[in-house]
Amino acid sequence: MIKHLLSRGKLLLFVSVMATSSIIAGGNAYGSTAFTGVRDVPAQQIVNEMKVGWNLGNTMDAIGGETNWGNPMTTHAMINKIKEAGFNTLRLPVTWDGHMGAAPEYTIDQTWMKRVEEIANYAFDNDMYVIINLHHENEWLKPFYANEAQVKAQLTKVWTQIANNFKKYGDHLIFETMNEPRPVGASNEWTGGSYENREVVNRYNLTAVNAIRATGGNNATRYIMVPTLAASAMSTTINDLVIPNNDSKVIVSLHMYSPYFFAMDINGTSSWGSDYDKSSLDSEFDAVYNKFVKNGRAVVIGEMGSINKNNTAARVTHAEYYAKSAKARGLTPIWWDNGYSVAGKAETFGIFNRSNLTWDAPEVMKAFIKGIGGSSTTTPTTPTTPTTPTTPTTPTTPTTPTTPTTPQSAVEVTYAITNSWGSGASVNVTIKNNGTTPINGWTLKWTMPINQTITNMWSASFVASGTTLSVTNAGYNGTIAANGGTQSFGFNINYSGVLSKPTGFTVNGTECTVK
Secondary structure (H helix, E strand, O other), X not given: OOOOOOOOOOOOOOOOOOOOOOOOOOOOOOOOOOOOOOOOOXXXXXXXXXXXXXXXXXXXXXXXXXXXXXXXXXXXHHHXXXXXXXXXXXXXXXXXXXXXXXXXXXXXXXXXXXXXXXXXXXXXXXXOEEEEEOOOOOOXXXXXXXXXXXXXXXXXXXXXXXXXXXXXOOOOEEEEOOOOOOOOOOOOOOOOOOHHHHHHHXXXXXXHHHHHHHOOXXXXXXXXXXXXXXXXXXXXXXXXXXXXXXXXXXXXXXXXOOOHHHHOOOOOOOOOOOHHHHHHHHHHHHHHHHHOHHXXXXXXXXXXXXXOOOOHHHHHHHXXXXXXXXXXXXXXXXXXXXXXXXXXXXXXXXXXXXXXXXXXXXXXXXXHHHHHOOOOOXXXXXXXXXXXXXXXXXXXXXXXXXXOOOOOOOEEEEEEEEXXXXXXXXXXXXXXXXXXXXXXXXXXXXXOOOOEEEEEEEOEEXXXXXXXXXXXXXXXXXXXXXXXXXXXXXXXXXXXXOOOOOEEEEEOOEEOEEO
């Protein structure tokens, strides 16, 4: 996306990781997801685990430096708040141009590289997925035959350096080869480009993937996102996309600010939510699903959102429905937040105030999280008194309480099977406190069906003793607010035969209502 408050114009027609640990039963699954190894699981499972994401926009992608476009320096506390709100993926757009040397080596400045790595670890400390890309590289990354040889040489050098620097990181780090490669300034820049442009973008994707794979180690099997021309979801661009090497660990990256006249155009409509609106959005998602997901190719919507036209109610409706509809088709949406939220202005996608650590659009944020099936634990109107503890840089093992803190039947557990494949499944568990006092530290126990084994878990740790499973909060989600507060965690299982739900749920020794 053009990030520095620049309009794309009305010609814009394009319709635009789970923070997990590789462990065995009885292992520890909370803490940093930086060094988890790379699993051999379907890319769709990774996309499902990513759940929902947030872009740190207009920051490391800003031309000239991190604060050059008006946003403050990124802090660990900012990313703690993003996780606390319910986001599980941080997309970290990075512009490397201006931070690299001349040909032929294109040596990346190590101070810049380490700053990117530092911010990525803020998210890993929060058990999140991280996406790192090449963002505003338009000065050199041009999709024309005449530029191809030079661009491929530079792409190879740049991605080789990035990949080597991050080689030790596990599968919660995802590389994205490019952002929105396109013929900048051309009349068809945002309408699919030419066949030449689309073909050269395919060649650039192949070059980048090959460079990453060639560095070996975790990068040999890392999950990698590749965009269409301009990351557009137009039929022309998605139909002409060629997956590099038909690699099963390549994920398609699309940007879908849909519908454009509501989501992006400051002079467009400020209303959304009719049956026609919803049906039209569903049709866009169906096209992506039928082209890719249905055929085994995972998709991430790397950028989406809506600008502030003093239309909070419509944005809330749109955010919730967008997330719900995307999730139903196996698509993970990532909100574009450029830190700019002034009502009535163009490019006002900002929903989080990074200076104050509060939410400029709390209703929109909560609707978005709700649509994906999650819940926010943050209290936007009282930022100085957070409802959950700040995530520590080095998470420590939480203490299991010895006595129940809630009365009988005050706790409700929702056990939801969110995805299944062959002999495996993903499960999300939400604990809701309907009592009048907070729960400070929780252990959820249940009896596991004998044909099921947990392979990994996120946002909690577990111990198995026979068929009895004890799950304890992570360091950052131990408090469940009173009067309807929630906390969630998830896990993957292997099973045989019938996929049934566990029984005998208790929280801190108290029986629960189970949904």
